[in-house]
Amino acid sequence: MGSTRTKAEPIAARPGAPGLWRQIREDVACVKSRDPAARATVEIVLTYPGVHAVIWHRLAYALWRGRARFLARFLAWFARLLTNVDIHPGARIGRRFFIDHGAGVVIGETAEVGDDVTLYHGVTLGGTSWAPGKRHPTLQDGVLVGAGAKILGPITVGSQARVGANSVVIEDVPPGMTVVGIPGRVVKPLAERRRLGDGRIDLEHHLMPDPVGEAVMSLLDRIEFLEARLAHHHDERSLAMDTPPGCDARPRSAAPPLAPLG
Structure with missing residues (x-):
């Protein structure tokens, strides 16, 4: 101070x-x-x-x-x-x-x-x-x-x-x-x-503000976001490996690509 x-x-x-x-x-x-x-x-x-x-x-x-x-x-x-x-x-x-x-x-x-x-x-x-x-x-x-x-x-x-x-x-x-x-x-x-x-x-x-708690919550939110993104890419990779050559590997219901990390 x-x-x-x-x-x-x-x-x-x-x-x-x-x-x-x-x-x-x-x-x-x-x-x-x-x-x-x-x-x-x-x-x-x-x-x-x-x-x-x-x-x-x-x-x-x-x-x-x-x-x-x-x-x-x-x-x-x-x-x-x-x-x-x-x-x-x-x-x-x-x-x-x-x-x-x-x-x-x-x-x-x-x-x-x-x-x-x-x-x-x-x-x-x-x-x-x-x-x-x-x-x-x-x-x-x-x-x-x-x-x-x-x-x-x-x-x-x-x-x-x-x-x-x-x-x-x-x-x-x-x-x-x-x-x-x-x-x-x-x-x-x-x-x-x-x-x-x-x-x-x-x-x-x-x-009162809790800067430590807010920092921890921000980190937890970030981890949750990264885990969701990793799971999405894992699903796409698994689908691509199971799809015969020449076929579209992305199903119609697949989620759009995630926005780049800001």
């Missing part, structure tokens, strides 16, 4: 960032636009472990910034017991963040997540080094990460990008691109639809 990193403004440093409780209200409200199963606010607040994990993280991050590091870590540990989501209290997370289903999500200390980002279960935003400093990924605004995907190292996933389920991403992803595979590779340019007509985010990420 090459290095296409765009330096993003740190999430916590953005001007006009809302207060803690407004962030939590936005986190709850955004669920209805991204999960068709969500019906009522009270249902979201009481039954969505991904929402619980985000709320606990907002509180833990406030403690972390206030230098109450031990209390922040303890709160994050307690949240992991309740939600099965492990978010380091130092991770910077933007507005309207949604973790669908929640189970198995891991977000490292120096990870940065922009606004309107959606993660599905089993996602890891992990590091690849024991060295201090920036070692976890940055997800810019509007990124969607499919179930089981791993994004590793201090890389940047550009705004509005899509990461397919179970992909392993270890290089920067340009904005608006779709990435699939192990290791992750760009398979689709900027999508035509990222927001629906009513302003909701387009969450479709399952209909």
Whole structure:
């Protein structure tokens, strides 16, 4: 994919960032636009472990910034017991963040997540080094990460990008691109639809191109064509050998010659 990193403004440093409780209200409200199963606010607040994990993280991050590091870590540990989501209290997370289903999500200390980002279960935003400093990924605004995907190292996933389920991403992803595979590779340019007509985010990420599968299917089609052509020539040769001299070797019902291979 090459290095296409765009330096993003740190999430916590953005001007006009809302207060803690407004962030939590936005986190709850955004669920209805991204999960068709969500019906009522009270249902979201009481039954969505991904929402619980985000709320606990907002509180833990406030403690972390206030230098109450031990209390922040303890709160994050307690949240992991309740939600099965492990978010380091130092991770910077933007507005309207949604973790669908929640189970198995891991977000490292120096990870940065922009606004309107959606993660599905089993996602890891992990590091690849024991060295201090920036070692976890940055997800810019509007990124969607499919179930089981791993994004590793201090890389940047550009705004509005899509990461397919179970992909392993270890290089920067340009904005608006779709990435699939192990290791992750760009398979689709900027999508035509990222927001629906009513302003909701387009969450479709399952209909992704499969270049390997398409190549295999093309080879199978080619093999089938060559086998059919070989069988046709074999039938013509057998007929010619069985026909007496001076007679037309091709029966009236014989198929016309195949077109040259293109």
